[in-house]
Amino acid sequence: MLRKMAGEFKTFAMRGNVIDLAVGVILGGAFGQIVTSLVNDIVMPPIGRLLGGVDFKDLYWKIGDYKNGAPAPVPESLDSVRAAGAPVIAYGQFINIIINFLIIAFCVFMLVKVINRLTEGRKKEEPIGEPTSKECPYCLSVVPIKAVRCAHCTSELGATAGA
Template sequence: MGIMKEFKTFAMRGNVVDLAVGVIIGGAFGKIVTSLVNDIIMPPIGKLLGDVSFEELTIPLVDMSKLTEEEQAVAPVIRYGQFINVVLDFLIVAFCIFLLVKVINRLKHKEEKKEEAPKAPTEKECPYCLSQIPIHATRCKNCTSHLVKVEHS
């Protein structure tokens, strides 16, 4: 049972759960971007290029004129149109992730600035010799003068 307990500890760590949520949301976001590219971006581009469907852009690796329709359907081809769609998918997802990380970093930077409260002084100046001494000192380490003790909270 030791391995099950160890797995439960691993699986319940916050970053593992966060990663799982990120993967699920990322998968759904990927589908949205794929639809955006295939259904919204590429049709107008295809229309501008003369009613071309990018998914159908191929380079045949065999002479297609000698093949039947069934053979043409399974003939080896380079699907560069589909590749263009996938590259656009990637670029859009990468850009969105870039923007997301930029926003998160900006928010973290603002939080760090808030957390940087001014620190309480740890030294004070001796009124007799003007050297720096610990704030709670009752006697100067340089001139050995007795200092007035000030209560600090």
């Protein structure tokens, strides 16, 4: 029984679509790290500089007191406030994650757009031929275009019957 299950699992795991999915997940994770680095290291520093030297990672709202009445840490950064035990809303990190999402969504949009354009090009290249069938006006069955009698209801298909 165990051997049979192992064989079934091997068959399942070696299917093309499972391997493709695994490769996609791995590449997606790597792409996510690239986008995170792009946002944190390239996009956000100039924006922070334009806004007066703000580091978006350290933007937060303190929503409670420090643990056991501890004094406020100096300097007050997000990490030091969290280490002192105060609950915070880290909206700066949320802004970074939103920008990450928008960049990834835009990249996926562009990828889908390119794939659609390539697929559309293939469809347009196929020649559209003359119709090879028509509909019987009596029984609505599909019959060959040159038929003079319907094979389904045996009605005569004259010049008035057509596709």
